[in-house]
Amino acid sequence: MEAVLKNVSVTVELLAVAARSNAVSQWDEQTLSRAFHWAKYCEHIYSRFHNNTAIRRVMEQQLQITNQSLRHVFPGYSHVSFSDLRRCQHVLLVGLLNNPELPITIMKTLFKTPVNIINNDFEDVTGICSHLIRCKSACKVLRPLSALSAVGADAEVQGEMLMERLGAMLSQGNELCRVEHFLCSVLQDSEGAVQHMCLVIAAALLTAKGSAEQTASQDFLLEWLQSRHNLLHNLCTMLPSAILKELAKGHQKFRDSFCHMLKKWATEMEYSITEGEWINNSTNTTVTFQKLTEFFLLLFEACPSVRRNTEEEMRLFKISDGDFDVQGLSVWGDLLSELNK
Amino acid sequence: MTELQPLSQLQETDELSLNVQEMQFWLDKAVAWGQADSPDTRKDTCRHLSRLRNFLQQILTQINNTSSTAEIMKKFPLLGQFLGRLCWNPYVTVGETSRQLLFQCILGLYTEHPSNAVEKKANQWIQKVLCQLATEDDVAVQALTKHMGVPAKEYHVKVLQKMVMWLKENVENNHSSQSEVNQSILSGSEVFVPLATFPEASPVIGALLQQPMTSISDSLNEDFFDALSSSQSRYGLQLEKQALVSLWCHSLPSLEEAVLSLLKSVTCSGSAAPQNLEHQVTKSFLPEACAQHCSIFLVVSDIFRSVLKQNETSQPVRSVVQTVTRCVLRELSLLQPQTSLKDFFPQSPSSLLVPLLTMPSEMPQEALNNHLKWLSSSLQRLAEDGDEGCSTRGRHHLFEAWFLLVQCAHWVQMAVQLLVTSKPEDRDPLLWLLTFYHHPTNKWHQRALQLVRVREAWDHLHTLFSASVFPVPAAHLQPLITLLSVKPQQPSPAPSLTLDLLVHFAVFCRLKLNVSASILQTVVDLSGLRDGAACVLSSLHLRVQEGSCFKSGDVHLRIRELQKTITQMN
Numbered sequence: 042m043e044a045v046l047k048n049v050s051v052t053v054e055l056l057a058v059a060a061r062s063n064a065v066s067q068w069d070e071q072t073l074s075r076a077f078h079w080a081k082y083c084e085h086i087y088s089r090f091h092n093n094t095a096i097r098r099v100m101e102q103q104l105q106i107t108n109q110s111l112r113h114v115f116p117g118y119s120h121v122s123f124s125d126l127r128r129c130q131h132v133l134l135v136g137l138l139n140n141p142e143l144p145i146t147i148m149k150t151l152f153k154t155p156v157n158i159i160n161n162d163f164e165d166v167t168g169i170c171s172h173l174i175r176c177k178s179a180c181k182v183l184r185p186l187s188a189l190s191a192v193g194a195d196a197e198v199q200g201e202m203l204m205e206r207l208g209a210m211l212s213q214g215n216e217l218c219r220v221e222h223f224l225c226s227v228l229q230d231s232e233g234a235v236q237h238m239c240l241v242i243a244a245a246l247l248t249a250k251g252s253a254e255q256t257a258s259q260d261f262l263l264e265w266l267q268s269r270h271n272l273l274h275n276l277c278t279m280l281p282s283a284i285l286k287e288l289a290k291g292h293q294k295f296r297d298s299f300c301h302m303l304k305k306w307a308t309e310m311e312y313s314i315t316e317g318e319w320i321n322n323s324t325n326t327t328v329t330f331q332k333l334t335e336f337f338l339l340l341f342e343a344c345p346s347v348r349r350n351t352e353e354e355m356r357l358f359k360i361s362d363g364d365f366d367v368q369g370l371s372v373w374g375d376l377l378s379e380l381n382k
Numbered sequence: 383m384t385e386l387q388p389l390s391q392l393q394e395t396d397e398l399s400l401n402v403q404e405m406q407f408w409l410d411k412a413v414a415w416g417q418a419d420s421p422d423t424r425k426d427t428c429r430h431l432s433r434l435r436n437f438l439q440q441i442l443t444q445i446n447n448t449s450s451t452a453e454i455m456k457k458f459p460l461l462g463q464f465l466g467r468l469c470w471n472p473y474v475t476v477g478e479t480s481r482q483l484l485f486q487c488i489l490g491l492y493t494e495h496p497s498n499a500v501e502k503k504a505n506q507w508i509q510k511v512l513c514q515l516a517t518e519d520d521v522a523v524q525a526l527t528k529h530m531g532v533p534a535k536e537y538h539v540k541v542l543q544k545m546v547m548w549l550k551e552n553v554e555n556n557h558s559s560q561s562e563v564n565q566s567i568l569s570g571s572e573v574f575v576p577l578a579t580f581p582e583a584s585p586v587i588g589a590l591l592q593q594p595m596t597s598i599s600d601s602l603n604e605d606f607f608d609a610l611s612s613s614q615s616r617y618g619l620q621l622e623k624q625a626l627v628s629l630w631c632h633s634l635p636s637l638e639e640a641v642l643s644l645l646k647s648v649t650c651s652g653s654a655a656p657q658n659l660e661h662q663v664t665k666s667f668l669p670e671a672c673a674q675h676c677s678i679f680l681v682v683s684d685i686f687r688s689v690l691k692q693n694e695t696s697q698p699v700r701s702v703v704q705t706v707t708r709c710v711l712r713e714l715s716l717l718q719p720q721t722s723l724k725d726f727f728p729q730s731p732s733s734l735l736v737p738l739l740t741m742p743s744e745m746p747q748e749a750l751n752n753h754l755k756w757l758s759s760s761l762q763r764l765a766e767d768g769d770e771g772c773s774t775r776g777r778h779h780l781f782e783a784w785f786l787l788v789q790c791a792h793w794v795q796m797a798v799q800l801l802v803t804s805k806p807e808d809r810d811p812l813l814w815l816l817t818f819y820h821h822p823t824n825k826w827h828q829r830a831l832q833l834v835r836v837r838e839a840w841d842h843l844h845t846l847f848s849a850s851v852f853p854v855p856a857a858h859l860q861p862l863i864t865l866l867s868v869k870p871q872q873p874s875p876a877p878s879l880t881l882d883l884l885v886h887f888a889v890f891c892r893l894k895l896n897v898s899a900s901i902l903q904t905v906v907d908l909s910g911l912r913d914g915a916a917c918v919l920s921s922l923h924l925r926v927q928e929g930s931c932f933k934s935g936d937v938h939l940r941i942r943e944l945q946k947t948i949t950q951m952n
Contacts, residue, residue, distance in 0.1 A: 127531035138513040141506075145492045152489065152512060154482040170516040171485065174475055176538040177519075179580055181472035182573050183545045185419070194544040195523070198537060202530040223529065230525035237522045 042099070049086060049100065050107045052079045052129065053121050060136025061115045065143055070150055074166050080129040087126040094213060097123060134169065191284060192244045196237065200244025203227075207245075207258035217261075224265055228272070236279045242266070243276065243284050246292060263294040273298055274326060282339055289343040296344055300351065303336050307376065312369045319372055330372075334379045341380075352377065401440065402458065408437055409460050412467040427473045428572040429605065431480060438483035445490040452500045454491070462491075462507065469515055477576040488512065539582075546586050553589040571606075578609035581620060588625030591632070611636030627671040630678055637678065640666060641685045649698045656701075656921035663705045672706075673713035676725050682706065687785060694822055697878050700788050707789040711739070730786040731779060734760060738790040751808065754797050758811035761787070761818055765829075784822040794819045795925065798882050801840065802847075802890040809840055820879050839865050839880045846901060847891040859905055866909040881911055885918040889940050898940070899947045912948055919945050 055076055058064055068076075090096045101123045108120035125132060134151075137143055155168035180194075187194060210220050231238050242262070250256050266273055277285065277299060289296045306328050310319040319330040328336075341348040355373045362371035369375070415427050441461070448454040455461065465488055468474045475481045492508050493501040519527070519534060527537050553567060574590065577583040587610070611633055621629065630637040644666050648659060663669060672679035686703045693699050714726075727735055737757060742750060761783055767773070768780025787794065797812045804812060817832050842862045849858075865880050888902040906915045923941050 124531045128527070128533040131533040131535070135517045138509075138517055141509065143509065145489065145494065148492075148509070148512065149489050151516075152485045154478060154485075170512070171481065173535050173538070174515055175478075175481060175580075176535065176542055178472035178476035178481075179577065179583065180538055180541050180545065182476050182577065183542070183549065183583075185424075186567050186573065187545045187548050190548050194541045194548065197544055198540045199523070199526045199530075201540075202526065202532050202537075206530045227525060227529045230529065231522045234520075234522035234525075241522075241526070 042096070045086060046100065046103045048079070049083055049126070050103055052083050053104065053107050054111065055079060056121060056129070056133055056136055057111045057115055057118060059133055060140055061118070062140075063142040065137065065140050065147075068144060068147055070146070070166070073147055073150065076133060077130055077166050077169075080133045083126045083129040087123070087129075091123075091127075091209065092213060097213075138170075191281075192240050192247070196240035196244045199241045200246075201248055203241060203245045203262075204248055204255060204258050207261060208254045211257055211261060212254060220261065221265055224262075235275055239272075239276045239279045240284075242272075243280055243288060246295065247284070247287055259292070260294070263292055263298075267294065267298050270302075273302055277302060277336070278326075278328065282335075285336075286339055286343040289340055296340070296347065299336075300340060300347065303333065303340065304354075306333055307372050310372045312372070314369070317369075319369075319375065330375075334376065337376065337380055352380070401444065404437060404440075405458055405460055405464065408434070409464045409467075412464055412471070415471055415473075416467050424473065425572050427471065428575045431473065431477060431576055432605070432608075434474065435477075435480050435483060438480065438487060442483055442487050442490060445487060450501070451491050451493050451504050452498055455500055455504065462504070466507075466511055469511055473573070473576050475515075476580065478579045480576070485512075542582055546583055550585045550589045553586065553593065575605045575609050578606065584620050584622075584625075588622045591621070591625040591628040607633035607636060611639045623667045623670060626667050627674060627678075630671055631675060634681065637681055638685060640668060641682055644668065645689060645699065645702055648702050649696070656917065656924050659701060659705050660709070660924075663702070663709055669706060669709035669713050672710045673717050673719070676721050679710060679726055680728070683785075683789075690785065690788065691781075695820065700791065703788050704791040708792075727786065729782050731764070731783050734783055734786060738786055738793060742792060742796045750796060751800055751804075754793065754800065754815065755808075755811045757793060758815040762814060765818065765824070781822070784818070787819060791819070798886050799890060801883060802887050806844070809837075813837060813840060816879055816882075835865070836879060839883060843883055843887045847887045847893055847898070859901075859908070862905055863909045866905070866911060878914065881914050882918055885915055885922065885944075888944055889919075889922060889937065895936075895940055895943055899944055902944060903947050906948060916945065916948050919948065 059076060086100075090100065104121060104123060108118075112118045112120070121132070137147070138151075150167055151170040153168045154171050155165070184194075192200070206223075207220065210223065228238060245262060246259055248255065248259075250259065266276075280288075285299070289299055306321060306326060309323045309326075310321050310330065310333075312318070313320045321328055337351070341351075355377050358373040359371050359377060362373060364374075365371065366374065366378075368378075411426075411430065415423050417423075444458075445454055448457075465484065468484055469488075474484060488508055488511065491504050493505060496502045496505055517534070523537065526532075527534055549567060571590065574583070574587060578587070607629070610629060626640075630640065644662065648662060668678075668682065672682055686699075686706075689699055690696075690703070710726075714723075723739065724732070724735065734757070737753065745753060764776075764780050764783050767776035768778075768783075794816065797815050801809060801812050801816075813836050814833060817829060817836055821829065821832055839862070842865070846858065846862065862880075862884070866884070884902065884905060888898045891898060893901075902915070906912050919941055923938075923945070926937055926941065
């Protein structure tokens with residue numbers, strides 16, 4: 042174990058040197074190859090021990106020490122955590138490419154087009170960047186063609202990744218607040234890509250329920266969603282209706298949250314005599330009466346069993362509003378008449 | 383003072399002015415492509431890709447021939463802008479060659495020891511652009527991959543796989559070609575031109591190729607098929623069998639490429655081992671394609687014809703032709719198509735077709751000799767009409783007859799085998815057949831001479847392998863060795879014919895095995911034909927295993943022992 046800790050520590054130092062020191066100007070292809078070998082070794086260490094809480098803690102302690110000493114050497118150093126080790130090679134690559142002292146020969150090696158591209162592994166560092174760029178380009182080229190797929194390949198993959206991560210965190214016995222914190226920070230960092238995040242969350246919830254672990258992760262996500270009203274609101278307004286339907290069909294909790302949200306929107310509505318229709322005056326939503334009706338219909342289509350109970354509820358509300366059959370007096374009455382047209 | 387500019391300088395300025403105008407053209411193109419991502423710009427990009435590659439190659443040559451970056455930037459101030467814009471065009475960066483050229487151009491502008499501001503700036507720009515290209519991703523992706531700890535490469539590969547699978551499923555489930563999804567795929571299908579070199583995209587490309595003719599022919603164009611056929615061998619694009627067959631149906635060049643590369647791989651490998659030959663032929667999927675589509679077989683046969691016309695005496699080529707034909711016939715018997723065999727061999731003389739296509743194993747042993755005699759005399763008659771100096775029609779018929787014989791060379795092999803046990807009076811028709819097979823053109827009436835020599839060889843072998851005095855004195859072996867070691871220029875039977883006879887005599891004669899082996903070993907040793915002999919033994923072994931020659935109990939054993947003897951020599 043001591044040896045492993047030492048190796049990991051040394052590799053983290055290597056990462057710092059690669060990114061910040063001018064020692065890289067002396068690097069040749071062999072050095073480069075060895076550096077990536079070490080990074081790969083760390084990735085391997087991560088996959089072996091990330092489920093082992095005891096060893097993980099020891100590793101994290103070691104990393105803290107290493108990080109601290111590196112902070113003294115390199116101003117502005119950003120620390121490397123245990124989970125960063127999973128993408129160690131990528132971190133190394135990014136560091137190197139951003140280092141102005143990187144020699145041109147190394148650049149050339151990284152951007153060469155390797156002869157045998159089929160089994161291109163980091164075993165051989167030649168052409169790593171070329172390979173990466175070619176994959177990204179292929180994705181860009183194919184993306185317009187696959188624009189009609191439900192959530193989109195990106196959101197699907199990211200949703201799967203999210204599920205995997207949640208599953209890992211939960212099975213390691215992490216405190217729930219820590220997991221929540223993780224979700225919040227993901228959300229925060231993708232500020233400005235709200236619609237995309239909605240797709241990702243939807244995709245995560247729609248991944249087929251294979252294992253108990255997956256169900257647990259999805260449950261956790263749904264619980265967390267219930268408390269995030271803004272996010273829930275965005276989900277409902279930004280997702281395509283087909284996806285909303287799938288979500289309502291597949292998850293009781295989502296159905297409940299969705300229904301609850303719709304009812305809340307309904308109560309916030311006020312009738313405007315000048316416009317001749319119900320308007321939502323609260324500042325945090327743009328849902329129109331028309332849209333609200335569509336949402337209710339969608340919900341009922343997805344889960345017919347909900348219809349009866351909800352309509353019964355609406356009838357009771359209408360009665361408490363005076364039970365008039367005139368438009369504009371009770372939002373519930375008007376909803377009911379729209380829904381039963 | 384120079385009165386005349388040296389020619390090379392003149393040429394350079396010509397090239398230069400051409401490039402400056404071209405540069406503006408291409409820069410305008412790059413700007414237009416980058417401005418909007420519409421189906422029209424995509425189409426335009428894909429249509430220009432091969433010309434763009436040529437232009438990039440020209441630029442690269444220019445960069446390599448110019449001594450400093452400052453100088454080239456002075457000549458072509460728009461160069462940096464142009465290359466930079468191309469970097470962000472995925473249609474350019476997805477193709478192997480275009481990406482390689484682009485990066486080489488950019489890296490070629492780097493200066494090790496920059497001596498002025500232009501060069502320093504260029505260096506910085508190069509590093510910045512390449513770094514961004516490799517590491518930048520959109521905000522959401524970057525956040526998510528960072529938090530999940532997933533490396534960028536893994537992420538993009540997964541996304542790519544998902545997209546390919548989704549596209550493939552949609553193309554395959556194309557029940558109504560009017561479906562919105564399919565329309566969008568097919569109308570955008572020019573994007574598959576740069577993807578032709580992308581092995582990961584082969585599932586989609588395969589699915590597209592297997593679509594019925596009508597929906598593809600409008601959208602998948604020449605460029606696509608060109609790109610596919612040239613990328614087959616280089617980039618290992620693994621197309622499924624049916625996709626390959628479809629590709630060959632649509633694109634003659636790719637079929638030609640496949641046939642020629644099969645021929646090349648067989649004839650260039652040091653010793654074309656017989657057991658590998660059948661494997662290589664089946665691996666190429668050509669026999670199955672030929673069996674499914676008569677038109678493909680006809681094209682393949684035509685290619686074989688022209689190769690053989692230039693290469694009559696090449697045994698490897700003849701073996702390929704024979705093996706392919708054999709495999710095709712086998713596939714045909716499995717498929718049981720409506721087309722008759724005549725459609726597959728339209729140019730072959732009809733009287734010879736069935737006799738030659740029949741396998742020796744399908745006839746009783748006693749009938750074989752007569753059958754071969756008949757074949758031989760039929761061919762001789764054609765030869766009289768078709769030899770040098772005769773009518774074109776006659777020559778054409780003779781060539782077709784010979785070509786059919788090559789395709790059905792199992793009869794030639796049978797003839798060799800029967801010659802071992804022939805009585806002297808029966809050997810002539812068989813020998814003629816062999817001579818004709820190995821030397822179809824009778825230049826300057828050499829066949830008569832060749833026939834004399836091959837008779838000599840047979841006589842020697844016959845005497846040798848029925849002799850009663852052992853060990854055979856070296857003097858007796860000498861004439862045979864001379865015949866075997868002779869150079870091809872002289873009008874003598876090709877060494878392979880004599881070697882064939884020798885090996886068959888050793889296997890099928892009535893002598894004891896060790897005697898036979900020692901004769902073979904000595905002769906082969908002294909004439910340096912160990913590899914050739916081993917080769918003949920291997921193919922004989924294969925034929926015996928397949929049951930195409932009659933199996934007497936110890937033929938197997940004899941062949942194995944002889945193989946051992948040959949390989950033990952050093």
